[in-house]
Amino acid sequence: MFLVLFSCRKQIDFQLPTQTQSLVVNSNLCADSFISFTLKYTQAINDNTKPLLENNAIIEIFTKDTLLLETIPMGSNGHYLSVNTKAQASLFYLVKISLPGKVYWMGDSVPSPSQSKILKTDSIIFQGKENFFRINYQLKDLQNGLDYYGIKMKHYCELYTLKPNGDKDTTLIEEWIDVETIDPILTEDQNNKFSKKHLLFSDKYFNGSPIIFNFGTGALANSISKKTKSIVIYMEHYTRQAYDYYSTLNEHIFYQNDPFSQPTLVKGNINGAYGSFTGKNVHNDSLIFKY
Amino acid sequence: MFIRAVLFFCLFTGVFGLKLNAQSDFLSKRISLKIKKQTLPLILKQIEEKTGATFNYNQKIIPAGSFSLNVQDEELSVVLVILLQPHKLTYSLLYGNNFVITKTVTKTIKHTISGFVYDEETGEKLINANIYNLYSLRGTTTNQDGFYSLTLDEDSVKMVYSYIGYQSVSSTFLLNANFIYSVTLKSTINLPTFTVTSKPDNTNQFKPDEYRINANTLKKFPVLFGETDVIKSLQLLPGVSAGNDGTTGLNIRGGGPDQNLILLDDVPVYNPSHIYGFFSIFNSDVVKDVTLIKGGMSSRYGGRLSSVIDVRTIDGNTKKLNYQLSLGVLSTKLTLNGPISRNKKTTMVLSGRRSYLDVLNSLTQSSIFSNQFSPIYSNYYFYDVNGKVNHRFNAKHQLSLSFYRGLDNSFTKNSFKAKDPEKVIKEKDNQNLFWGNSIASLRYNHVISPKLFGWFLASYSKYTSGNESNYSYIEKNDTQSIENSYNYTFVSVIRDWNLMYNIEYKPLNWLSIKAGTGFVFHQFSREVSTSATNIVKPIPSSKEAINSIEYNAYSDVYIRFHRKVSATFGLLYAQYNLQGIQYAKSQPRFNLNYRPNKKLLVHASYSYSMQFLHLLTNSTAGLPIDLWLPSTMKIKPEFANITSAGISYSKGKYLYNFEAFNKNMGNLIEYKEQVNYIGKDNNWEDKVTSGRGWAYGLEALIEKRSGKTTGWLSYTYSWNYRQFDAINAGKIFPYKYDRRHNLAMVVNHQWSDKWDGTVTWVYTTGANTTLPVQVYYANSGVSPDNVIYVYGDRNAYKFPDYHRMDVCVNYKKQKPRYTRIWSFGAYNVYNRLNAFYVTPTYNQDGNRTLKLVSLFPILPNINYKINF
Structure with missing residues (x-):
């Protein structure tokens, strides 16, 4: 603490050599959704302009057996959306992105849906927080080797402000909130310390068995100025590549300003480009609050 | 007959301990002469004219022919040896300025004079004190136990005992038998004792690769937060590159911090730092002497590649019980030190130090942050305790038992209690990060014969690091009770049990042998213990221990071939066994010294070293998550070839030392890219990668060793690289602390007995x-x-580039019953913002930029010490 108190900062200029820009692929390979891509380029650390978008790529989507499913000839604002191909659970997709003089290949499967449900909820005191909303949640794991999961919670609430004329102005807010837990299943995975909003874990401690765990939030609001309307719990089932990508991404963000850590690299699955093309299957449960 | 008369006269005038300072002074007269092709009597005549000496000799023993003599500012004793020794002549000082020159007896009888050199005030043994016979200029130094042994011809001798900061003592007597002769030296308050080199003249033992800082010098260095730091003072020496700003990291001649063998009274220390590497564990109040050996290491030292940092603690005051209280900004120290038996043969030292950051922090937190809904309490403390009991049976036998215990603890406590008419809730969540060393040793020294000294050591060293997490939730009402708890502890421990026996044998004046053998049992254990109530326990308790055994035997043979040429040949054989895997290697060491004249020394050294233990670290800050790991089938022992050569020159108050070095290292380990921490994972071997490193450079030291103003200027110009197949795409990259230029200036000035001050300034190329x-x-x-x-x-x-100036002024007040010392100073006087790290961030305009983070602006400090 005393070191933080004493620390001083100043801006500094490094002579950085010009770097070759590399392609960055952000994609969505989610069960029952159209496959989509966003193509951009990396930029120099001291370049504060908007990143360069790539609209001239040709993206081809294949099955595992290289049967062409669809070609997306052009993008808009760097965004490419398939119009025919909805990702299906348990299928593998192969993708080729062609640019003048360069070709990138990538592929991943879409995992099966996770079987999960809310068992019960209650309000407790947790780590000093009164009215902590606790969720008792069950996940039925499949016995097919290691499975990878992530839990996220989205909070929908209404904000009330008074206009000068005395009328009430209502704004709907949606935000990702921390998944708070001390459940050992959710806390003992090395990778879940990097993001409280996106808890990652594997089934190595309960492979093939149903498991019940507790988590919750202290972010619910019920005041004159703010009221929680609903919470949506996302239980996401990932492929190994997706799990690696998200966990290293979270780790990279977590350690970004830590002087004692090694530079953490994000583990993508595209040779010659940054980003990823990884599969997931999302199950969600909504809790509506009525007052 | 004449010789007998001379000897009788010597016995009559100055036998056994009688100080003949007037004679010493006469022999110390400095003269310059340049004589070409003249007879010996004529040369002697000219010396008589220059010095006022009178030479008596028999003309028959004087050789015929013409001779030359060229000496510049040399002492008379040296001039006479240079002139007479080639003709097998010797001299004796009769009385006043009258000398007698006689023929050297060819088949003379030799005797050994041996003993200890003590501090008169405290009874502490003095390490590396100089002892020499003024007549023959044959000399030696005391070893780490203050013992010396010198074999000389049967003749009258004039023994001079000296030590920097102490008044020299000389004794003239007839050496006609083996003597045990111990002396006490009195410290000179008026003379500054601020030096880091051994005295290069008067002894053949000057080691250019070795720097020594005694307690007096150590206490005069400027400090950070009022803590005198042994390790940081070494960062001001040539060939030593510091780690991050303010830390105790030492990168010596291109090596990593794990490649330094850090010994506390001969016992290895695995983590020498407190507070995440910002302070060393060595309590300066009990440190007697620190030696840094960065090249030409004795074969006695094995197991590390780059250097030896040998920290010796005091044995205990034999004269009186001494109390010392030291109050600093960061910690308080209390030291008791003195005799505990009536005959004063048994002494003890007990010293404790504790930080009080947690006390100050808890006061702040309790008043500002603590309330019902935010009861989180974070804090930190460290402590260490040094103890030693020393018993001298007699002049020949001594037994000492010593221990050290230190701990750093960083913790967070979160507790909550709620009570309403319906239920009572208690919740606790405690997190704890801890690390520390525990050391114990039993040492037995014995003088087997005047020529043979032996010591036995049994030691235990343990380094523990780990983290602990305890959670409990209890909810009670009239009908039921819910209790959830989960406890988790991860502890990583390295333990060493070590037995060794060493001898030092000096059969002849030109030959000495050091030899020894040792056995080390290493145990690496990682333990996970968990317990849970009403919560699924995901990790079972487990205990994993890996044992390895290390045998070693060594011998160093020192031979003086000629008055000008000496060499040390060493060989260390080490064998390491782990679960059926064996690594065995002979590690040769070699030192060559050529001394064309008394002021100049040309030297060269080579050593091959092997390191069986690896420190896996993701920074050099000495973080507790750094792990010591054994060599395995996959992870091979590290090794290094080090060569160095240089020239040392001393003139008057000044010493000049220039060296070049080259170091090649293999099987170094690093985390693979993307890996930050092994923790409890068992597949650690897959997370690390092996590679090589090399460093080379030039070093220079200019030291002013005496006068009211003393100090040194050190400079290193070096290169340092690494290459790992799995890092940086296999490309060669510079080591983090590859600092091309490394300059340090240290100046100490003694205004009076009461006031002295030190200024240090460092300039290095940025990391x-x-x-x-x-x-x-x-x-x-x-x-x-x-x-x-x-x-x-x-x-x-x-x-x-990094640069910083520190200052320290000490005021010492001697009272009849106690001494008190006030120290005032400042770290980073001109408030230079040196980089601790650089991080990308956003400026006020929202633009991304790189920002430099500096931890230490100007930091004033004050320290009060009282010594009863």
Whole structure:
């Protein structure tokens, strides 16, 4: 603490050599959704302009057996959306992105849906927080080797402000909130310390068995100025590549300003480009609050 | 007959301990002469004219022919040896300025004079004190136990005992038998004792690769937060590159901090730092002497590649019980030290130090932050305790038992209690990060014969690091009770049990032998213990221990071939066994010294070293998550070839030392890219990668060793590289602390008996760093546009150059019953913002930029010490 108190900062200029820009692929390979891509380029650390978008790529989507499913000839604002191909659970997709003089290949499967449900909820005191909303949640794991999961919670609430004329102005807010837990299943995975909003874990401690765990939030609001309307719990089932990508991404963000850590690299699955093309299957449960 | 008369006269005038300072002074007269092709009587005549000496000799023993003599500012004793020794002549000082020159007896009888050199005030043994016979200029130094042994011809001798900061003592007597002769030296308050080199003249034992800082010098260094630091003072020496700003990291001649063998009274210390590497564990109040050996290491030292840092603690005051209280900004120290038996043969030292950051912090937190809903309490403390009991049976036998215990503890406590009419809730969540060393040793020294000294050591060293987490939740009402708890502890421990026996044998004046053998049992254990109530326990308790055994035997043979040429040949054989795997290697060491004249020394050394233990670290800050790991089938022992050569020259008050070195290292280990921590994972071997490193450079030291103003200027010009197949795409990259220029200036001035002050200034090329050079945006699942950095080549960028000035002024007041010392100073006097790290951030305009973070601005400090 005393070191933080004493620390001083100043801006500094490094002579950085010009770097070759590399392609960055952000994609969505989610069960029952159209496959989509966003193509951009990396930029120099001291370049504060908007990143360069790539609209001239040709993206081809294949099955595992290289049967062409669809070609997306052009993008808009760097965004490419398939119009025919909805990702299906348990299928593998192969993708080729062609640019003048360069070709990138990538592929991943879409995992099966996770079987999960809310068992019960209650309000407790947790780590000093009164009215902590606790969720008792069950996940039925499949016995097919290691499975990878992530839990996220989205909070929908209404904000009330008074206009000068005395009328009430209502704004709907949606935000990702921390998944708070001390459940050992959710806390003992090395990778879940990097993001409280996106808890990652594997089934190595309960492979093939149903498991019940507790988590919750202290972010619910019920005041004159703010009221929680609903919470949506996302239980996401990932492929190994997706799990690696998200966990290293979270780790990279977590350690970004830590002087004692090694530079953490994000583990993508595209040779010659940054980003990823990884599969997931999302199950969600909504809790509506009525007052 | 004449010789007998002379001897009788010597016995009559100055036998056994009688100080003949007037004669010493006469022999110390300095003269310069340049004589070409003249007879010996004529040369002697000219010396008589220059010095006022009178030479008596028999003309028959004087050789015929013409001779030359060329000496510049040499002492008379040296001039006479240079002139007479080639003709097998010797001299004796009769009385006043009258000398007699006689023929050297060819088949003379030899005798050994041996003993200890003590501090008169405290009874502490003095390490590396100089002992020499003024008549023959044959000399030696005391070893780490204050023992010396010198074999000389049967003749009258004039023994001079000297030690920096102490008044020299000389004794003239007839050496006609083996003598045990111990002396006490009195410290000179008026003379500053601020030096880091052994005295290069008067002894053949000067070691250019070795620097020594005694307690007096150590206490005069400027300090950070009022803590005198043994390790940081070494950072001001040539060939030594510091780690991050303010830390105790030592990178010696291109080696990593784990390659330094750090010994506390001959017992290895695995983590020498407190407070995440900002302070060393060595309590300066009990440190007697620190030696840094960065090249030409004795074969006695094995197991590390780069250097030896040998820290010796005091044995205990034999004269009186002494109390010392020291109050600093960061910690308080209390030391008791003195005799505990009536005959004063048994002494003890007990010293404790504790930080009080936690006490101050708890006061702040309790008044500002603590309330019902935010009862989180974070804190930190460290402590260490040094103890020693020393018993001298007699002049020949001594037994000492010593221990050290230190602990750093960083913890967070979160507790909550609620009570309403319906239920009572108690919740606790405690997190704890801890690390520390425990050391114990039993040492037995014995003088087997005047020529043979032996010591036995049994020691235990343990380094523990780990973390602990305890959670409990209890909810009670009239009908039921819910209790959830989960406890988790991870502890990583390395333990060493060590037995060794060593001898030092000096059969002849030109030959000495050091030899020994040892056995080390290493145990690496990692233990996970968990318990849970009403919660699924995901990790079972487990205990894993890996044992390895190390045998070693060594011998160092020192031979003086000629008055000008000496060499040390060493060989260390070490064998390491772990679960059926065996690594065995002979490690040769070699030192050559050529001394064309008394002021000049040309030297060269070579050593091959092997290191069986590896420190896996992701920084050099000495973090507790650093892990010591054994060599295995996959992870082979590290090794290094080190060569160095140089010239040392002393003139008057000044010493000049210039050296060149080259070091090649193999089987170094590092985390693979993307890996930050092994923790409890068992597959650690897959997370590390092996590679090589090399460093070379030039070093210079200019030291002013005496006068009211003393100090030194050190400079290193070096290169330091690494190459790992799995890091930086296999490309060669500079080591983090590859500092091309490394300059340190240290000046101490003694205004009076009461006031002295020290200024240090360091300038180094900035450390290397790996910087993000590009960015892109990625969707993390909860945020669409996370900035992700693309890093450039490993250590491809340099921080701005580092420079800093520290000052310290000490005021000493001697009272009849106690002494008190006030120290005032400042770290980083001109408030230079030196880089601790560089991080990308956003400026006020919202533009991304790189910011330098500096931890230490100007930090004034004050320290009060009282000594009863």
